[in-house]
Amino acid sequence: MSTVDEVGIGMVGTAFMGAAHSQAWRTVGRVFDLPVRPRMVAVCGRDEARTAAAADRLGWSSYETDWRALIARDDVQLVDVCTPGDSHAEIAIAALRAGKHVLCEKPLANTVAEAEAMAAAAREAGTVAMTGFTYRRVPALALMAEMVAAGRIGDVRHVRAAYLQDWLVDPASPLTWRLQAEHAGSGALGDLGAHIVDATRYLTGLEFTAVSALTETFVTERPTGDGGTGAVTVDDTALFLARLSGGAVGTFEATRYATGRKNGLRIELNGTRGTLAFDLERLNELEFHDGTRPQAEAGFTRILVTEPIHPYLSAWWPPGHLLGYEHAFTHQARDLLTAIAAGADDSAARPAHASFDDGLAVQRVLDAVASSAADGTWTTL
Numbered sequence: 001m002s003t004v005d006e007v008g009i010g011m012v013g014t015a016f017m018g019a020a021h022s023q024a025w026r027t028v029g030r031v032f033d034l035p036v037r038p039r040m041v042a043v044c045g046r047d048e049a050r051t052a053a054a055a056d057r058l059g060w061s062s063y064e065t066d067w068r069a070l071i072a073r074d075d076v077q078l079v080d081v082c083t084p085g086d087s088h089a090e091i092a093i094a095a096l097r098a099g100k101h102v103l104c105e106k107p108l109a110n111t112v113a114e115a116e117a118m119a120a121a122a123r124e125a126g127t128v129a130m131t132g133f134t135y136r137r138v139p140a141l142a143l144m145a146e147m148v149a150a151g152r153i154g155d156v157r158h159v160r161a162a163y164l165q166d167w168l169v170d171p172a173s174p175l176t177w178r179l180q181a182e183h184a185g186s187g188a189l190g191d192l193g194a195h196i197v198d199a200t201r202y203l204t205g206l207e208f209t210a211v212s213a214l215t216e217t218f219v220t221e222r223p224t225g226d227g228g229t230g231a232v233t234v235d236d237t238a239l240f241l242a243r244l245s246g247g248a249v250g251t252f253e254a255t256r257y258a259t260g261r262k263n264g265l266r267i268e269l270n271g272t273r274g275t276l277a278f279d280l281e282r283l284n285e286l287e288f289h290d291g292t293r294p295q296a297e298a299g300f301t302r303i304l305v306t307e308p309i310h311p312y313l314s315a316w317w318p319p320g321h322l323l324g325y326e327h328a329f330t331h332q333a334r335d336l337l338t339a340i341a342a343g344a345d346d347s348a349a350r351p352a353h354a355s356f357d358d359g360l361a362v363q364r365v366l367d368a369v370a371s372s373a374a375d376g377t378w379t380t381l
């Protein structure tokens with residue numbers, strides 16, 4: 001039973017992820033029956049005029065311009081970190097030390113050392129700390145995890161994963177923080193590769209044991225917006241082979257140069273009894289081949305994940321209606337609030353996954369990929 005009936009939220013960051021999280025906080029209590037009510041207490045950004053406007057537009061009751069002031073507020077119990085990776089560790093650790101619950105956007109940090117410090121702070125705090133690997137809450141992916149856990153494809157042999165976008169194909173696209181190592185840590189690797197590494201661990205329960213990688217930066221200078229150009233200091237694409245615990249093997253590809261592919265997070269698992277496949281560009285569907293069926297009837301089935309028996313779906317529309325990108329953020333908010341109400345940390349309450357330890361595990365894989373790409377050899381984990 002919950003000992004609180006309201007959770008005050010303070011969110012840091014007002015851009016893309018800030019807007020996506022705000023939408024979830026606005027929606028979650030109207031869709032799900034929650035054990036606690038979320039209250040959108042304050043949003044925080046550096047520029048006062050822009051932050052005030054964002055508070056108004058996104059539905060926050062007040063704003064701060066210093067994240068330390070946000071964390072110090074007694075009416076904030078949950079700090080939602082939606083900033084670029086270079087500030088995740090400082091903000092999240094300060095919030096945890098102040099006894100707050102934390103939701104931190106992915107990738108958890110820019111380096112393994114930062115992620116280790118964050119995971120240690122989460123363990124010490126004992127509050128709920130969640131990494132925002134939101135795709136875990138796309139109903140079709142959640143169903144895929146349930147089907148793998150139920151043994152429907154047997155033991156996983158192959159993971160075939162890619163995250164394909166194309167927003168950098170044009171060399172005239174400007175240099176943003178996502179293309180600068182000091183802010184983003186890495187490029188397609190941390191931004192997109194982190195998702196497929198996390199999805200693999202989540203879906204299969206297997207750990208990465210070794211990787212062999214290459215990375216490439218196709219466009220090394222981009223316009224800065226003031227008439228000049230600046231250096232791109234991250235990878236545009238990262239490709240790697242992996243060995244996983246239990247003898248499974250995998251191929252992984254993350255790129256921002258897959259012309260025509262917009263948000264192609266694809267993951268296929270081939271197991272000893274069947275295959276499951278998902279593509280985020282068709283996020284309401286799952287492909288399933290049940291290898292135990294009579295050979296004459298064998299083939300792929302397309303499951304439309306739109307029914308009340310599917311994960312999260314009963315709270316939304318009548319059977320057969322479709323969900324989109326933003327719904328997974330609402331599901332994430334619901335699971336986080338449920339874990340907070342249970343008074344449990346993520347090891348005791350499954351709803352709080354991905355934990356900071358999960359975020360750290362992904363960071364270690366990203367780091368191994370970067371070092372394998374740098375020295376051209378297999379890196380073990």
Ligand code: SOE
Nearest residue numbers: 016106165191192195256263
């Ligand atoms: C941009 O490439 C981006 O928004 C990522 O940062 C997100 O994590 C991913 O969900 C969609 O693409």
